[in-house]
Amino acid sequence: MRATGSPSEWRPEVDRQWAGIPDRLRARGLRWTPQRRILVEVLSGTDGHVTGAELVERCKALDPDTIPSTVYRTLDVLEDLGVVRHSHGADGREEFHVLPVEEHAHLYCRVCSGSWELGADDPVVAAAVVAVRDGHGFAIDVPHLTLTGVCAACRAKEVDA
Amino acid sequence: MRATGSPSEWRPEVDRQWAGIPDRLRARGLRWTPQRRILVEVLSGTDGHVTGAELVERCKALDPDTIPSTVYRTLDVLEDLGVVRHSHGADGREEFHVLPVEEHAHLYCRVCSGSWELGADDPVVAAAVVAVRDGHGFAIDVPHLTLTGVCAACRAKEVDA
DNA sequence: CTCGGTATCGCAACATGTTGCATCTGCAGT
């Protein structure tokens, strides 16, 4: 029974995650609504990071009647489901990561506003996580982490000035 | 000429820092205004962390005509002067540190909402700073750093559940 | 297929900052 009547192209790993969401909601006594469908549609076409405001915009593109508070509340629900994760960027704004993505932290340069990812498997990150856990009993949420500072390029320039 | 005509008690280390602010502003072509005097007065009586909103409230207590945007703009100026530093708490809200305080990062538990300080001289922090600098050429702003995660106590409880 | 409970929605008000602009004022120079 493979590909029986499947319309457009079928990307198993990706689509299966989104297809299961309605039932995963109902299994928790939650509901599958048109508004949630819109947001999930937007998320399924999103790669990497997005701000809350960006998601609201993209939902409005699909449905001009989109209400921001509904989007934010749905994002909370989806975070409980493990579909997205949020962190706060260097400016304090919300930033959402669509899963599955490799867990990663961010480096943000306050001089040039540039941003880099730091994989959770980066030796530096891994060492810090273990050190904080052993030294303080504290388990860090790596993906929630943004390190603010000055990047190599900007540091070089500052020396000149 | 010691304590000549000094009214109330004189706390050299503390008061001198605040007393120098007007001239430090003028030296940069900036101005010393009543609104700034109010904010500096509030800051001089503040210990540790405060949110922006809290500072606005305290200024309003001294002068009901206080305008929030003026407070925020003055905080920017004072940050340039090195009088305060800001970071973003786990919820993304602004958090100001009144100097001089030892540089420190924060641990924030997303389960119990507890918060702990982590000194810049903490071996874990120091090691991470050096590692990121050597590994990525990136200089971390330690005081801007908030690590979100789960504290030891809450981790113990989660195992039970 | 209808019904009822309750999760969700839409909306309005609020919280916390940020920004543009016309007006005002601190203060350096005379």
Add this chain to the structure above:
DNA sequence: ACTGCAGATGCAACATGTTGCGATACCGAG
């Protein structure tokens, strides 16, 4: 003391979320 002007202020509008509440509609049971 007076004056000019760049730096500050006040105000209003906006950006990004959050929250309370009454109305709506999803969906499991009968």
